[in-house]
Amino acid sequence: EIVLTQSPGTLSLSPGERASLSCRASQSVSSNYLAWYQQKLGQAPRLLIHGASSRATGIPDRFSGSGSGTDFTLTISRLEPEDFAVYFCQQYEGSPQTFGQGTKLEIK
Amino acid sequence: EVQLLESGGGLVQPGGSLRLSCAASGFTFSNYAMSWVRQVPGKGLEWVSSITGSGTNTYFADSVKGRFTISRDNSKNTLYLQMNGLRAEDTAVYYCARKPYSSGSYHFDYWGQGTLVTVSS
Numbered sequence: 001e002i003v004l005t006q007s008p009g010t011l012s013l014s015p016g017e018r019a020s021l022s023c024r025a026s027q028s029v030s031s032n033y034l035a036w037y038q039q040k041l042g043q044a045p046r047l048l049i050h051g052a053s054s055r056a057t058g059i060p061d062r063f064s065g066s067g068s069g070t071d072f073t074l075t076i077s078r079l080e081p082e083d084f085a086v087y088f089c090q091q092y093e094g095s096p097q098t099f100g101q102g103t104k105l106e107i108k
Numbered sequence: 109e110v111q112l113l114e115s116g117g118g119l120v121q122p123g124g125s126l127r128l129s130c131a132a133s134g135f136t137f138s139n140y141a142m143s144w145v146r147q148v149p150g151k152g153l154e155w156v157s158s159i160t161g162s163g164t165n166t167y168f169a170d171s172v173k174g175r176f177t178i179s180r181d182n183s184k185n186t187l188y189l190q191m192n193g194l195r196a197e198d199t200a201v202y203y204c205a206r207k208p209y210s211s212g213s214y215h216f217d218y219w220g221q222g223t224l225v226t227v228s229s
Contacts, residue, residue, distance in 0.1 A: 035215035037153075044203055044219035045153065056217065088153055092213045096169050099153040 002027055002091050006100035012108040019076040021103045023089035028069045033093035036065055036074045039102075040085045048087075049074065081107075110134040110218045112204045117223030124194050124227070130187040130204030130220055138162065138182040141207040143216065144189045146200035146225075156202070157189065161210030172198075194227045201225075 003026040013019055023034070032052035037045035047056040049065035052072055062077040076083055084107050089100040116128040130142070143158040157178040158167045166178050177190040187204055201224050205216035 033213055033215075037216075044221050045216075046219070047215060047217050050215040050217075090153070090215065092215055095167070097155045097213070099155070101152045 001096060002029065002094040002098055004089055004091060004098055004100035006087075006089060006103045008103060009101075010104045010106060012106050013079055014108045015079050015081055017079050019074075019079055019083075019105060021074040021087055021105070023067075023072040023074070023100050025070045025072070025091060027094075029072075029091045029093050030069070031093050032068055033091055034065075034067070034072050035090045035092065036063075037088045037090065038083075038085050039088065045088060076105075079105075110206065112206065112218060112220030114202065114204050114220045114223040117202065117225045119226045119228065120194055121229050122195060122227055125190070125192045126194065126225060128189040128191070128202055128204075128223060128225070130189075132185045132187065132204075132206075135206075137180075137185040139210055141209065141211055141214070142180060142187045143205045143207060144178065144187075145203045145205050145216070145219075146198075147203065147222075148200045149224075154200075158207070159187070165211065191225070194225075196227050199225060199227045 005024045007022045034052045036049040039045045053065045064075045086102045088102050111133045113131045144156040159178045163180050175193040179188045201222040203222045204220040206218040207214040208217045
């Protein structure tokens with residue numbers, strides 16, 4: 001099973017700042033089968049990024065994904081108030097598909 | 109507009125059974141693989157089970173294998189999860205989620221709002 005470790009656990013930033021969230025895999029996700037989701041309190045997860053770097057439909061271009069192999073990053077270029085939420089990464093190459101434990105992005 | 113609406117959650121005793129449903133609309137249901145993903149409130153996400161668009165192939169996490177069954181009725185645009193032998197550790201919000209294709213390894217592009225299953229005596 002591929003274990004995904006996200007860091008930091010909590011990230012405290014202000015609107016307008018840049019956020020970088022890390023997702024590290026225990027073994028290579030060689031086909032870049034890596035996705036990022038945003039989850040707000042009481043809501044279902046929402047797909048942001050798939051294939052490590054492809055934005056989902058309707059996702060603003062301030063969200064970008066990068067990385068390959070075992071190290072992946074979600075970057076939010078300029079934080080908007082609605083971006084403060086929990087973010088999960090997911091790998092869907094190996095079976096079972098697995099999720100990271102999440103990074104909480106909170107307002108500083 | 110793609111919509112997924114789960115139902116069937118509730119309180120059940122350990123060892124009991126429950127069937128979850130997910131009613132889909134806004135897309136051609138049979139063209140898409142579907143999955144169940146669960147989340148203990150305040151915790152992370154765990155993939156539970158998937159089924160191909162035709163319903164021919166099913167997949168399960170080791171934690172539920174032999175206890176849960178996934179199925180779909182493409183004529184009713186509905187996904188099901190039959191849960192038997194429930195344990196306290198199955199307590200979670202269960203989400204229905206769509207994959208963007210009928211089979212294969214893909215992300216989840218749409219999610220329902222979830223239904224809470226509580227296993228307790």
